[in-house]
Amino acid sequence: MGRSRGVAVVVAGMVLAVGGCGGGADEQAAKSSAGPKPNRSPSSSPSAELVEWVGDMCESTVALENLRKESAADLKEIRDADDETGMLAHARALGYLSATPADVETVAGDLEALGPSGVPAADRLRDALRKKVRSVANELGAQSPAVGLEYAESTVADLDKRVQSLTPPEPDLPALTKKVPRLAAAYRQAERCAPGWKPDASSGKGDSAAGPLPKAADGRNYAACADGACEILVTSTADITAKGTKVHVIVADDSVTFQSGGTVMQLGGAGGEAGFGNALKATVVAHDEEGAVLKFGLP
Structure with a gap:
């Protein structure tokens, strides 16, 4: 009897011990499943506002990168300009x-x-x-576009140095994403942060939506301007004599420059008119990266 009672006690003790372990594990698992996940929801589901914000930052970064590339290319074009009068380099510098x-x-x-x-x-x-971009913008805005011919290249070179300084401070956005999980998640979801993303082509220069240049009535026959009335195509430079007025024309990607005597007039890519006293006027009929259609006539 004593022996069987002892066995019963041992067995009961084992049951209690097992029951105690089992109940504790179940309770702990229940608490674990009911409790909040440690810092996973913010990184996996960033707010739409944060995704938009990160996209805006990426877009500004891409814009600055493009500005640096374009500025360096423009400076090279100015330095490489081969023009006896020096007006081509000057026109590009003005642009x-x-x-x-x-x-x-x-x-x-x-x-x-x-x-x-x-x-x-x-x-x-x-x-x-x-702060960095605002400082450079103020410096460039204070620079007068009316630069003398002899200072054109050096002025652009100085401004290009300031443009090249427009790099993101460290740590930049990609570096921050390695430290902040929800910023990383927003970065992955922002389309404008994807490698190779480019701004909408319709907002940039050289928009092809306007179609090809219209046909100029007199083509490249600049002699047709002698009587003061003509419509011609200029793709680079041209010397026009119309009604006794000599005009040197320079067509760049985003501007058309007219030089007559000591006067220089530059029109942007949207067109416009240049007047030469009471004797002559020139109108930019159409203009793109391929050239410009110009119409000369009486004012």
Whole structure:
């Protein structure tokens, strides 16, 4: 009897011990399944606002990268310009000085309109980049586009150095994504942060939506302008004599420059008119990266 009672006690003890272990494991598993996941939901599901914010930052970064490339290319074109009068380099320099400050100002405005992201490190990056771009935009905006012929190249070279300084502060956005999981998730979801993303072509220069240049009535027959009335195509440079007025024309990608005597007039890619006293006027009928159709006539 004593022996069987002892066995019963041992067995009961074992049951209690097993029951105790089993109940604790089940309770712990229940708590684990009911409790919050550690920091996973913010990274896997960033807010739409954060994704949009990150996309805006990526777009500004791409815009600055393109500005640096275009500025370097423009400076090279100016230095490589082969023109006896020096007017081709001068015209390109004037085009640079009229377009580049406006482009930098656009990026500065976009950054200044960008609100907080809610991620402190990302907001510090925005503030630092905003300050840098605004400083350069102010410096370029203070530069007069009316630069003397002898200073054109050196002026553009100086401004190009400032444009080349427009790089994102460190740590940049990709570096921050390695430290902030929800910023990384937003970065992956933002289309404008994808490798190779480019701005909408319809907003850039050289928009092909306008179609090819219209046919000029007199083609490249510049002699047709002698009587003061003609419509011609100029793809690079041309010397026109119309009603006794000599005009040197320079067509660049985004501008048309007219030089007559000591006067230089430059029109943007949207067209316009250049007047030469009471004797003559020139109208930009159409203009793209291939050339310009110009109409000369009486004012």
